Amino acid sequence: MWIPPEAPSNEIERLEALAQYGILDTARDERYDRIARIAAKAYAADIAFLSFVDAQQQWMKAKTSDVLHDFVARDASVCTLVISSGESLVFEDMRTAPELEGHPLARDMPWRFYASVPIRGEGSNVLGTLCIMRTDPGTPADFELETLLDLAAITSHELSLTLHNTQLREQSNTDSLTGIHNRRKLDEEMPRAIRRSTRTSTPATLLLIDLDHFKEVNDRLGHQAGDDLLARFAAFLQSFPRRPDDVLARFGGEEFALILAGTDEDGGVAVATRIIASLAKTQMPHPARGQLSASIGIAALGAADDKNSWLARADRALYLAKGLGRAALSVA
Known part of the structure; x- marks a missing residue:
């Protein structure tokens, strides 16, 4: 029976780090869309997505299909397992995986094969996931996680640039007279x-x-x-x-x-x-x-x-x- 995993021991630090990037609920960004497209093509996946996970929800920053919702409750997310463990995760078939028995979504989604790797911010906090899914069950021939991990590392680099740009933008977004936002x-x-x-x-x-x-x-x-x-x-x-x-x-x-x-x-x-x-x-x-x-x-x-x-x-x-x-x- 599905029981949502506990939050990681560094959950407070992780959420504070996520908030620093100011990325939640931002508009679509070609940098992240590109990473999702490359992941889908590299693995011949039916869908690839890049997500961030806060205290309550998983939010899709980039996805290659609108069939996938823009956000999902964290407790109903398969990716919450990656956030909890900090480790990559592969399911040959989400419909039969014992770990997902009773899961509110996994058995009803059109996708069966699932692979996910963590996206880390500065300080190695796991902020989100980069995932691919296929409608066919079973591990594809010659499947390996290396490309997905490389793309997650590129995502982490983009996040660092985002953080740097956010800090610079804060300077231009400050009212010089009052010191508050402009x-x-x-x-x-x-x-x-x-x-x-x-x-x-x-x-x-x-x-x-x-x-x-x-x-x-x-x-x-x-x-x-x-x-x-x-x-x-x-x-x-x-x-x-x-x-x-x-x-x-x-x-x-x-x-x-x-x-x-x-x-x-x-x-x-x-x-x-x-x-x-x-x-x-x-x-x-x-x-x-x-x-x-x-x-x-x-x-x-x-x-x-x-x-x-x-x-x-x-x-x-x-x-x-x-x-x-x-x-x-x-x-x-």
């Missing part, structure tokens, strides 16, 4: 948040936060004082992203954005309410209004939303909040 980073993260929400069937909510009557700060105290207040406000906001996939960014001028991963509309309202209340307690000075306040537009991600429609709904909600007066919030 609009460019927000534009990258919104589609990724949408893909993640689809993959994990979890909600996401966007907050647009605008400082009330901020022009009066610049007009009365000068732009340097305005910049100092913006930096102070950004530092204040940094306590509100709580989850690893939350994203705080300066949207532009005195406007900020906060993507709340795994958070529905009610949760977004709760966070917005805390921001408004905490800002009042902080009592940042405003030269004409006594103290600084902010208005917030809230938009939970809808099933039909893309980046532009999601952002437009949050912007409309912010416009309505501004119309209510200072320290207000509105929901799209």
